[in-house]
Amino acid sequence: MGVVVKWSLILAASVAALTVVINLTGMHTSPLAGGILAIGIAIILNVLTLFMALKATAPQNTYGGQLLNALMFGLVAGVLVFACSWILSTYIFPNTVSEMVAGFKEWIQQSGLPEDQVQAQMQAMDQMTATSQARNGAIGTLFTSLIAGAIIAIFQRRK
Numbered sequence: 671m672g673v674v675v676k677w678s679l680i681l682a683a684s685v686a687a688l689t690v691v692i693n694l695t696g697m698h699t700s701p702l703a704g705g706i707l708a709i710g711i712a713i714i715l716n717v718l719t720l721f722m723a724l725k726a727t728a729p730q731n732t733y734g735g736q737l738l739n740a741l742m743f744g745l746v747a748g749v750l751v752f753a754c755s756w757i758l759s760t761y762i763f764p765n766t767v768s769e770m771v772a773g774f775k776e777w778i779q780q781s782g783l784p785e786d787q788v789q790a791q792m793q794a795m796d797q798m799t800a801t802s803q804a805r806n807g808a809i810g811t812l813f814t815s816l817i818a819g820a821i822i823a824i825f826q827r828r829k
Contacts, residue, residue, distance in 0.1 A: 674743045677723035682750030684715045685807070686758060693763045699773030712807070716747070716814045721822050728826040736827045740819020744812040752808035759800035767803060771795045 688711055697703035720743055727739050759766050778791045 671742070673726045674723050674739055675746055677719045677726075678743055678747035678750055680722075681716060681719040681747045681811070682754050684719070685712055685751050686754040688712060688715070689755065689758050690762075693758070693766055698766055698770045701774050701777045704770060704773070709810070712810070713814055716811055717818045717822075719743075719747075720815055720818055721826070724819065724822050724826040729828060731828055733823050733827050736823030737819060740815050740823060743819070744815030747815065748808035748811040751811045752804045755804035755807045756800055759803060767798055767800050771798055 688708065692698050692704055692708050697708070720740060723743050724736050724739060727736065731739060775792060775795055778788055778795070781788070783791070
C-alpha cells in the first residue's frame, strides 16, 4: 500500500506542476494548449506513475491484486489531484477558471458552429467552476487508472 500512496503523491505533484506551468504561461486560455494538450500530458503522467506503482507491487500480487492496486491508486491519486487542483484554482490562480472560460468562449464563437450550438456551449462554459474542474480531474484520474491498470496488470503481476 505504501508504494501506491508514494506513486499517487508523485502523480498529484506532477499534475500540480503541470497546472502551474500551464497557468504561468497563459496556456489555460487556449482550448488546444490548455485543454487537449494538458489533458493528454496528465493522462501520460497518470499511466507512467501507475505503471511504476504496479511494477513495484508485481512480485507479490496476482492479476486481481494488481487491479485492486490500480483502483487504490486511482482513488488516492484522484483525491490528491482534486485537492491540488482546487487549491491552485481557488487560491494560487484565482482567475484561472474565468480566464479559461473567456478563452474557450472566444474560440467557440469563432468556430463557425450554428448559433444554437454556440449558445449551448456558452451555457455549459458558464457552469464551470474550480470545484467542477477539480472533480473532472479526479474522475479522469480514477477512470484512467482503472483502464490502464487492467492493461498494465496483465504484464506486471506475479507469474
